[in-house]
Amino acid sequence: MNGLRSSIDTVEKVLEGLTPALTDKIDVLICPPATLIASCVAAVTGSAIAIGxxxxxxxxSGAFTGSISAEMLADLGARYVILGHSERRAYHHETDNGVHAKALGARRAGLCGIICVGETEDEREEGRTLDIVRAQLGLGVPKGATAADTVLAYEPVWAIGTGKTPSTADIAEVHASLRDMLGTMVGKTEADKIRILYGGSVKAKNARELMAVENVDGALVGGASLVAEDFLGICAAYS
Structure with a gap:
């Protein structure tokens, strides 16, 4: 919940800072609040940046005052949508079954759903990390998921906005487990195509190391996305 109309300047700075050499290697997605989606789409039209x-x-549709549907997002020009973010789970009590329903809604409207999974600090200390994320994956991802309509994002809840990050070995273990479970759900060939992002205190200074971890196909960036230079620094990890 950050950003006013003046924040379009940040999007424009990101656009200006992306070189053709970099956009040939990576996909760049910005997911602003709903109030700014149309303006952001207009700002990046014809560029390599997607909006979600x-x-x-x-x-x-229906009597759900204050809500926004997948069709409404698509109508504004969005191509992706984040589903089951840890903050939605924590503050709005979203469930895995609810995430599943939203993923079906995204697919219905032709959007690619970025399904988030992650454990709390207590769950990690109890040694339950893999059980938690695999359960979230198993319930949240609909049958028939493909790389065209599904992206996963592993975001350890305890690392978000805290400056803490798991070790690269821990991240590799979780991502390998998620990839393996995807294989049982959609088949290995399709599972290998589905991107698994890492999110949780990703910054320019640690992005290169994190993005080099096996089965990490990109970053779900939080606070660092609010400053164009910081976000571009993360993008540059692939340069």
Whole structure:
């Protein structure tokens, strides 16, 4: 919940800072609040940057005052949507079944759903990390998921905005486990195509190391995305 109309300047600075050599290697997605989606789409039209939403309601329409549907996001020009972010789970009590329904809604409207999974600090200390993320994956990802309509994002809840990050070995273990479980759900060939992002205190100074971890296909960037230079520094990890 950050950004006013003046924040379009940040998007424009990111656009200016992306070189053709870099955009040939990476996909860049910005997910602003719903109030700014149309303006952001207009700002990046014709560029390599895609725009997405931060959440949606599973239903296409109805008496759900204050909600936004996948069709509404698509109508604004969004191509992706974040689903089951840890903050939505923590503060709005979203469930795995609810994430599943939203993923179906995203698919219905032709959006690619970025399904987030992650454990709390207590769950990690109890040695339950893999059990938690695999359960979230198993319930959240709909049958028939493909790389065209599904992206995963592993975001350890305890690392978000804290400056803490798991070790690269820990991240590799989780991502390998998620990839393996995807293989049982959609087949190995498709599972290998589905991107698994890492999110949790990703910064320019640690991005290169984190993005080099096996089965890490990109970053879900939080606070560092609010400053163009910081976000571009993360993008540069692939240069």
């Amino acid at each position: 939403g931060q959440n949606l309601h599973a239903r296409a």
